[in-house]
Amino acid sequence: MTPLTVNGTTHQLDVAPDTPLLWVLREHLGLTGTKFGCGMALCGACTVHVDGEAVRSCSAPLSSVAGRKIVTIEGLAALAGRDLHPVQQAWIEEDVVQCGYCHSGQIMSAAALLAKVPKPTDADIDAAMSGNICRCGTYQRIRAGIHRAAALAAK
Amino acid sequence: MASFHSIAGFHLVTGAVVIVGSAAAMISGCAADASRTTSSESAAERARSQAAFVEIAAVLRHPRCINCHTVTDFPRQGDAGRRHAQFVLRGPDNHGVPAMRCNSCHQDSNQENGVPGAPHWALAPLSMSWEGLDDNQLAEALKDESKNGGRSLESLLDHMAHDPLVLWGWNPGGTREPVPVPHETFVRRLEEWMATGAVSPEPSP
Numbered sequence: 001m002t003p004l005t006v007n008g009t010t011h012q013l014d015v016a017p018d019t020p021l022l023w024v025l026r027e028h029l030g031l032t033g034t035k036f037g038c039g040m041a042l043c044g045a046c047t048v049h050v051d052g053e054a055v056r057s058c059s060a061p062l063s064s065v066a067g068r069k070i071v072t073i074e075g076l077a078a079l080a081g082r083d084l085h086p087v088q089q090a091w092i093e094e095d096v097v098q099c100g101y102c103h104s105g106q107i108m109s110a111a112a113l114l115a116k117v118p119k120p121t122d123a124d125i126d127a128a129m130s131g132n133i134c135r136c137g138t139y140q141r142i143r144a145g146i147h148r149a150a151a152l153a154a155k
Numbered sequence: 156m157a158s159f160h161s162i163a164g165f166h167l168v169t170g171a172v173v174i175v176g177s178a179a180a181m182i183s184g185c186a187a188d189a190s191r192t193t194s195s196e197s198a199a200e201r202a203r204s205q206a207a208f209v210e211i212a213a214v215l216r217h218p219r220c221i222n223c224h225t226v227t228d229f230p231r232q233g234d235a236g237r238r239h240a241q242f243v244l245r246g247p248d249n250h251g252v253p254a255m256r257c258n259s260c261h262q263d264s265n266q267e268n269g270v271p272g273a274p275h276w277a278l279a280p281l282s283m284s285w286e287g288l289d290d291n292q293l294a295e296a297l298k299d300e301s302k303n304g305g306r307s308l309e310s311l312l313d314h315m316a317h318d319p320l321v322l323w324g325w326n327p328g329g330t331r332e333p334v335p336v337p338h339e340t341f342v343r344r345l346e347e348w349m350a351t352g353a354v355s356p357e358p359s360p
Contacts, residue, residue: 018267020266020268039268040268040269040270041259041260041268041270042240042241047259053256053258053259054254054255054256054259055258055259055260056259056260058268059260059261059262059266059268059270060262061262061264061266064262064263109254109255110254112253112254113253113254115253116253116254117253124252124253126242127242127244127252127255128252128253128254128255129254130241130242130255131241131242131243131255131259131260
Protein backbone atom coordinates (compact mmCIF):
# COMPACT_ATOMS: atom_id res chain seq x y z
CA MET A 1 0.00 0.00 0.00
CA THR A 2 1.31 3.42 -0.95
CA PRO A 3 0.42 6.45 1.15
CA LEU A 4 -0.54 9.56 -0.79
CA THR A 5 -1.86 12.82 0.63
CA VAL A 6 -4.13 14.59 -1.83
CA ASN A 7 -5.87 17.86 -0.97
CA GLY A 8 -5.25 17.25 2.71
CA THR A 9 -6.55 13.66 2.83
CA THR A 10 -4.15 10.75 3.11
CA HIS A 11 -5.03 7.70 1.08
CA GLN A 12 -3.54 4.22 1.23
CA LEU A 13 -3.37 3.09 -2.34
CA ASP A 14 -3.13 -0.44 -3.67
CA VAL A 15 -1.85 0.73 -7.04
CA ALA A 16 1.20 -0.29 -9.06
CA PRO A 17 4.04 2.09 -8.18
CA ASP A 18 4.76 2.91 -11.82
CA THR A 19 1.19 4.18 -12.38
CA PRO A 20 1.31 7.83 -13.46
CA LEU A 21 -0.12 10.13 -10.81
CA LEU A 22 -2.63 11.43 -13.37
CA TRP A 23 -4.39 8.06 -13.48
CA VAL A 24 -4.14 7.58 -9.75
CA LEU A 25 -5.99 10.86 -9.32
CA ARG A 26 -8.60 10.34 -12.03
CA GLU A 27 -9.28 6.64 -11.89
CA HIS A 28 -8.49 5.60 -8.35
CA LEU A 29 -9.47 8.72 -6.44
CA GLY A 30 -12.17 10.05 -8.78
CA LEU A 31 -10.56 13.49 -9.02
CA THR A 32 -11.24 14.22 -12.66
CA GLY A 33 -10.45 17.92 -12.62
CA THR A 34 -6.88 17.13 -13.71
CA LYS A 35 -6.90 16.46 -17.44
CA PHE A 36 -5.12 14.18 -19.87
CA GLY A 37 -3.88 16.20 -22.84
CA CYS A 38 -0.85 14.48 -24.30
CA GLY A 39 0.47 12.04 -21.73
CA MET A 40 4.03 13.14 -22.49
CA ALA A 41 4.57 16.29 -20.40
CA LEU A 42 4.20 18.47 -23.50
CA CYS A 43 0.91 20.31 -22.87
CA GLY A 44 0.56 20.98 -19.12
CA ALA A 45 -3.10 20.02 -18.87
CA CYS A 46 -2.22 17.50 -16.16
CA THR A 47 -0.41 19.96 -13.90
CA VAL A 48 -0.83 19.49 -10.16
CA HIS A 49 1.20 20.63 -7.16
CA VAL A 50 3.61 18.28 -5.41
CA ASP A 51 5.00 19.81 -2.24
CA GLY A 52 4.12 23.21 -3.68
CA GLU A 53 5.85 22.70 -7.04
CA ALA A 54 4.02 22.41 -10.35
CA VAL A 55 4.42 18.87 -11.64
CA ARG A 56 3.06 17.15 -14.75
CA SER A 57 1.14 14.27 -13.28
CA CYS A 58 1.15 12.27 -16.53
CA SER A 59 4.89 11.76 -16.15
CA ALA A 60 5.19 11.35 -12.39
CA PRO A 61 4.88 7.73 -11.31
CA LEU A 62 3.18 7.06 -8.00
CA SER A 63 6.47 5.91 -6.55
CA SER A 64 7.98 9.36 -7.12
CA VAL A 65 5.25 11.19 -5.18
CA ALA A 66 4.49 8.71 -2.42
CA GLY A 67 4.38 10.39 0.97
CA ARG A 68 4.38 13.86 -0.55
CA LYS A 69 1.62 16.51 -0.50
CA ILE A 70 -0.43 16.66 -3.65
CA VAL A 71 -2.83 19.48 -4.45
CA THR A 72 -5.15 19.26 -7.45
CA ILE A 73 -7.48 21.82 -8.98
CA GLU A 74 -10.18 20.54 -6.64
CA GLY A 75 -8.11 21.50 -3.61
CA LEU A 76 -6.72 24.82 -4.75
CA ALA A 77 -9.25 27.09 -3.09
CA ALA A 78 -8.78 25.33 0.25
CA LEU A 79 -5.03 25.84 -0.16
CA ALA A 80 -5.70 29.59 -0.30
CA GLY A 81 -8.20 29.41 2.53
CA ARG A 82 -10.84 31.05 0.36
CA ASP A 83 -13.96 30.08 -1.56
CA LEU A 84 -11.97 30.59 -4.71
CA HIS A 85 -8.21 30.82 -5.14
CA PRO A 86 -7.23 34.30 -6.40
CA VAL A 87 -6.28 32.72 -9.74
CA GLN A 88 -9.73 31.14 -10.06
CA GLN A 89 -11.39 34.43 -9.13
CA ALA A 90 -9.25 36.31 -11.65
CA TRP A 91 -10.01 33.75 -14.35
CA ILE A 92 -13.72 34.52 -13.87
CA GLU A 93 -13.26 38.27 -13.71
CA GLU A 94 -11.06 38.37 -16.81
CA ASP A 95 -13.17 35.89 -18.81
CA VAL A 96 -10.05 33.84 -19.45
CA VAL A 97 -11.66 30.54 -20.43
CA GLN A 98 -12.94 29.38 -23.81
CA CYS A 99 -13.36 25.64 -24.10
CA GLY A 100 -11.82 25.20 -20.68
CA TYR A 101 -9.91 21.97 -21.24
CA CYS A 102 -6.44 23.33 -20.57
CA HIS A 103 -7.40 25.55 -17.70
CA SER A 104 -7.05 23.17 -14.80
CA GLY A 105 -3.40 22.98 -15.74
CA GLN A 106 -3.15 26.69 -16.54
CA ILE A 107 -4.58 27.63 -13.17
CA MET A 108 -2.32 25.21 -11.29
CA SER A 109 0.76 26.54 -13.06
CA ALA A 110 -0.33 30.14 -12.47
CA ALA A 111 -0.94 29.43 -8.79
CA ALA A 112 2.50 27.85 -8.46
CA LEU A 113 4.03 30.93 -10.09
CA LEU A 114 2.25 33.35 -7.77
CA ALA A 115 3.24 31.34 -4.72
CA LYS A 116 6.88 32.03 -5.57
CA VAL A 117 6.59 35.33 -7.46
CA PRO A 118 3.71 37.37 -6.01
CA LYS A 119 4.06 40.17 -8.57
CA PRO A 120 5.25 38.53 -11.77
CA THR A 121 6.37 40.52 -14.76
CA ASP A 122 5.33 39.58 -18.27
CA ALA A 123 8.72 37.90 -18.65
CA ASP A 124 8.11 35.87 -15.48
CA ILE A 125 4.73 34.84 -16.88
CA ASP A 126 6.26 33.86 -20.22
CA ALA A 127 8.87 31.75 -18.48
CA ALA A 128 6.42 30.05 -16.13
CA MET A 129 3.48 29.52 -18.44
CA SER A 130 5.03 28.68 -21.82
CA GLY A 131 4.71 24.99 -21.06
CA ASN A 132 0.92 25.17 -20.74
CA ILE A 133 -0.57 25.23 -24.20
CA CYS A 134 -4.06 26.39 -25.16
CA ARG A 135 -5.58 25.37 -28.46
CA CYS A 136 -8.13 28.15 -28.16
CA GLY A 137 -5.35 30.69 -27.88
CA THR A 138 -6.43 32.37 -24.65
CA TYR A 139 -2.86 33.40 -23.85
CA GLN A 140 -3.55 37.12 -23.62
CA ARG A 141 -6.40 36.45 -21.21
CA ILE A 142 -4.19 34.13 -19.18
CA ARG A 143 -1.62 36.90 -18.85
CA ALA A 144 -4.30 39.38 -17.81
CA GLY A 145 -5.71 36.83 -15.39
CA ILE A 146 -2.35 36.31 -13.71
CA HIS A 147 -1.84 40.05 -13.26
CA ARG A 148 -5.38 40.32 -11.85
CA ALA A 149 -4.77 37.35 -9.54
CA ALA A 150 -1.59 38.96 -8.22
CA ALA A 151 -3.59 42.07 -7.35
CA LEU A 152 -6.37 40.02 -5.71
CA ALA A 153 -3.89 37.99 -3.69
CA ALA A 154 -2.31 41.15 -2.38
CA LYS A 155 -5.60 42.32 -0.85
CA MET B 156 115.57 1.41 -10.70
CA ALA B 157 111.94 1.16 -9.76
CA SER B 158 111.21 -1.70 -7.51
CA PHE B 159 108.75 -4.34 -8.41
CA HIS B 160 106.58 -3.06 -5.68
CA SER B 161 106.67 0.45 -6.92
CA ILE B 162 106.04 -0.68 -10.46
CA ALA B 163 103.25 -2.91 -9.29
CA GLY B 164 101.95 -0.18 -7.11
CA PHE B 165 102.02 2.17 -10.06
CA HIS B 166 100.08 -0.31 -12.11
CA LEU B 167 97.81 -0.90 -9.23
CA VAL B 168 97.14 2.79 -8.88
CA THR B 169 96.93 3.23 -12.61
CA GLY B 170 94.62 0.29 -12.84
CA ALA B 171 92.54 1.66 -10.04
CA VAL B 172 92.39 4.99 -11.78
CA VAL B 173 91.37 3.25 -14.96
CA ILE B 174 88.82 1.22 -13.11
CA VAL B 175 87.51 4.25 -11.28
CA GLY B 176 87.62 6.24 -14.48
CA SER B 177 85.74 3.53 -16.29
CA ALA B 178 83.25 3.30 -13.52
CA ALA B 179 82.80 7.02 -13.60
CA ALA B 180 82.41 6.90 -17.33
CA MET B 181 79.94 4.09 -16.97
CA ILE B 182 78.02 5.91 -14.29
CA SER B 183 77.90 9.18 -16.18
CA GLY B 184 77.06 7.26 -19.33
CA CYS B 185 74.30 5.44 -17.49
CA ALA B 186 73.15 8.72 -16.05
CA ALA B 187 73.07 10.23 -19.48
CA ASP B 188 71.23 7.20 -20.78
CA ALA B 189 68.87 7.37 -17.77
CA SER B 190 68.09 11.01 -18.31
CA ARG B 191 67.54 10.39 -21.98
CA THR B 192 65.32 7.42 -21.09
CA THR B 193 63.42 9.42 -18.43
CA SER B 194 62.96 12.25 -20.87
CA SER B 195 61.57 10.00 -23.59
CA GLU B 196 59.43 8.11 -21.12
CA SER B 197 58.07 11.41 -19.86
CA ALA B 198 57.32 12.53 -23.38
CA ALA B 199 55.65 9.23 -24.15
CA GLU B 200 53.60 9.35 -20.98
CA ARG B 201 52.57 12.91 -21.69
CA ALA B 202 51.48 11.92 -25.18
CA ARG B 203 49.55 8.96 -23.76
CA SER B 204 47.85 11.25 -21.29
CA GLN B 205 46.84 13.70 -23.97
CA ALA B 206 45.60 10.93 -26.24
CA ALA B 207 43.48 9.52 -23.43
CA PHE B 208 41.86 12.90 -22.96
CA VAL B 209 40.93 13.17 -26.62
CA GLU B 210 38.83 10.03 -26.14
CA ILE B 211 37.34 11.44 -22.94
CA ALA B 212 36.45 14.68 -24.73
CA ALA B 213 34.48 12.75 -27.34
CA VAL B 214 32.19 11.51 -24.57
CA LEU B 215 31.85 14.90 -22.93
CA ARG B 216 30.80 16.44 -26.24
CA HIS B 217 28.16 13.80 -26.96
CA PRO B 218 24.60 15.24 -26.89
CA ARG B 219 23.65 13.12 -23.88
CA CYS B 220 26.26 15.07 -21.90
CA ILE B 221 26.64 18.45 -23.53
CA ASN B 222 22.88 19.11 -23.85
CA CYS B 223 22.95 19.96 -20.16
CA HIS B 224 26.48 21.39 -20.05
CA THR B 225 25.43 24.39 -22.08
CA VAL B 226 26.71 27.95 -22.08
CA THR B 227 23.17 29.22 -22.65
CA ASP B 228 20.32 30.08 -20.32
CA PHE B 229 18.44 27.04 -21.54
CA PRO B 230 19.08 23.30 -21.94
CA ARG B 231 19.23 21.54 -25.30
CA GLN B 232 17.37 18.50 -26.61
CA GLY B 233 17.97 15.78 -29.14
CA ASP B 234 21.01 14.69 -31.05
CA ALA B 235 20.94 17.97 -32.96
CA GLY B 236 21.12 19.89 -29.68
CA ARG B 237 18.15 22.11 -30.51
CA ARG B 238 16.85 24.48 -27.88
CA HIS B 239 14.64 22.69 -25.32
CA ALA B 240 10.99 23.00 -26.28
CA GLN B 241 8.41 24.96 -24.30
CA PHE B 242 10.78 27.85 -23.53
CA VAL B 243 12.38 25.91 -20.70
CA LEU B 244 14.91 28.14 -18.97
CA ARG B 245 17.94 27.59 -16.75
CA GLY B 246 16.72 29.80 -13.93
CA PRO B 247 18.89 31.23 -11.17
CA ASP B 248 19.68 27.85 -9.61
CA ASN B 249 20.04 25.79 -12.81
CA HIS B 250 16.83 23.93 -11.93
CA GLY B 251 14.34 26.00 -13.95
CA VAL B 252 11.97 28.80 -12.99
CA PRO B 253 8.83 28.91 -10.81
CA ALA B 254 6.10 26.67 -12.24
CA MET B 255 8.58 25.29 -14.82
CA ARG B 256 11.19 23.51 -12.76
CA CYS B 257 13.21 20.70 -14.27
CA ASN B 258 11.37 18.25 -12.03
CA SER B 259 8.01 19.57 -13.17
CA CYS B 260 8.48 17.05 -15.98
CA HIS B 261 11.66 15.06 -15.29
CA GLN B 262 11.52 12.54 -12.47
CA ASP B 263 14.14 10.19 -11.07
CA SER B 264 13.93 7.67 -13.90
CA ASN B 265 13.03 7.40 -17.56
CA GLN B 266 9.28 7.15 -18.08
CA GLU B 267 7.36 4.87 -20.41
CA ASN B 268 5.97 7.89 -22.24
CA GLY B 269 9.48 8.85 -23.37
CA VAL B 270 10.23 11.60 -20.86
CA PRO B 271 13.81 11.05 -19.71
CA GLY B 272 14.68 11.12 -16.04
CA ALA B 273 17.46 10.57 -13.54
CA PRO B 274 18.14 11.66 -9.96
CA HIS B 275 18.77 15.41 -9.48
CA TRP B 276 17.97 16.21 -13.11
CA ALA B 277 19.13 19.76 -13.78
CA LEU B 278 21.49 21.84 -15.86
CA ALA B 279 25.14 21.84 -14.95
CA PRO B 280 26.20 25.24 -13.59
CA LEU B 281 27.59 27.72 -16.11
CA SER B 282 31.08 27.17 -14.68
CA MET B 283 30.79 23.63 -16.08
CA SER B 284 29.61 24.65 -19.51
CA TRP B 285 31.53 22.79 -22.21
CA GLU B 286 30.10 24.28 -25.37
CA GLY B 287 32.65 25.89 -27.65
CA LEU B 288 35.71 24.64 -25.74
CA ASP B 289 38.60 22.99 -27.56
CA ASP B 290 40.28 19.90 -26.07
CA ASN B 291 42.81 21.96 -24.12
CA GLN B 292 40.18 24.27 -22.65
CA LEU B 293 37.91 21.35 -21.84
CA ALA B 294 40.66 19.54 -19.96
CA GLU B 295 41.64 22.67 -18.09
CA ALA B 296 38.00 23.34 -17.14
CA LEU B 297 37.57 19.78 -15.95
CA LYS B 298 40.61 20.04 -13.67
CA ASP B 299 39.86 23.51 -12.36
CA GLU B 300 38.40 23.08 -8.89
CA SER B 301 37.00 26.60 -8.98
CA LYS B 302 34.88 25.54 -11.94
CA ASN B 303 34.15 21.86 -11.45
CA GLY B 304 32.30 22.05 -8.16
CA GLY B 305 35.41 21.77 -6.01
CA ARG B 306 36.24 18.29 -7.23
CA SER B 307 39.69 16.80 -6.98
CA LEU B 308 40.71 14.45 -9.78
CA GLU B 309 39.77 11.56 -7.52
CA SER B 310 36.31 12.87 -6.81
CA LEU B 311 35.87 13.79 -10.47
CA LEU B 312 36.58 10.18 -11.35
CA ASP B 313 34.11 9.03 -8.74
CA HIS B 314 31.48 11.38 -10.16
CA MET B 315 31.99 10.16 -13.72
CA ALA B 316 32.04 6.54 -12.63
CA HIS B 317 29.08 6.48 -10.26
CA ASP B 318 26.79 9.52 -10.42
CA PRO B 319 23.36 8.32 -11.64
CA LEU B 320 22.81 11.44 -13.74
CA VAL B 321 26.12 10.82 -15.52
CA LEU B 322 25.23 7.15 -15.98
CA TRP B 323 21.92 8.21 -17.55
CA GLY B 324 23.93 9.12 -20.65
CA TRP B 325 24.38 5.41 -21.29
CA ASN B 326 20.74 4.56 -20.58
CA PRO B 327 18.79 7.55 -21.87
CA GLY B 328 15.56 5.78 -22.72
CA GLY B 329 13.18 6.49 -25.57
CA THR B 330 14.81 6.76 -28.97
CA ARG B 331 17.78 8.74 -27.70
CA GLU B 332 21.22 7.51 -28.74
CA PRO B 333 23.29 6.44 -25.73
CA VAL B 334 26.88 7.60 -25.47
CA PRO B 335 28.57 5.27 -27.99
CA VAL B 336 31.76 4.74 -25.98
CA PRO B 337 31.08 2.08 -23.33
CA HIS B 338 31.03 3.53 -19.85
CA GLU B 339 33.70 1.12 -18.61
CA THR B 340 35.98 2.30 -21.43
CA PHE B 341 35.28 5.93 -20.55
CA VAL B 342 36.20 5.30 -16.92
CA ARG B 343 39.38 3.44 -17.93
CA ARG B 344 40.42 6.38 -20.10
CA LEU B 345 39.79 8.75 -17.18
CA GLU B 346 41.90 6.56 -14.92
CA GLU B 347 44.63 6.41 -17.54
CA TRP B 348 44.53 10.17 -18.08
CA MET B 349 44.77 10.83 -14.38
CA ALA B 350 47.49 8.24 -13.79
CA THR B 351 49.64 9.83 -16.48
CA GLY B 352 49.45 13.29 -15.00
CA ALA B 353 46.09 14.49 -16.38
CA VAL B 354 47.92 16.35 -19.10
CA SER B 355 45.82 18.70 -21.20
CA PRO B 356 46.08 18.48 -24.99
CA GLU B 357 48.02 21.29 -26.62
CA PRO B 358 46.05 24.50 -27.10
CA SER B 359 44.64 25.09 -30.55
CA PRO B 360 46.85 27.34 -32.70
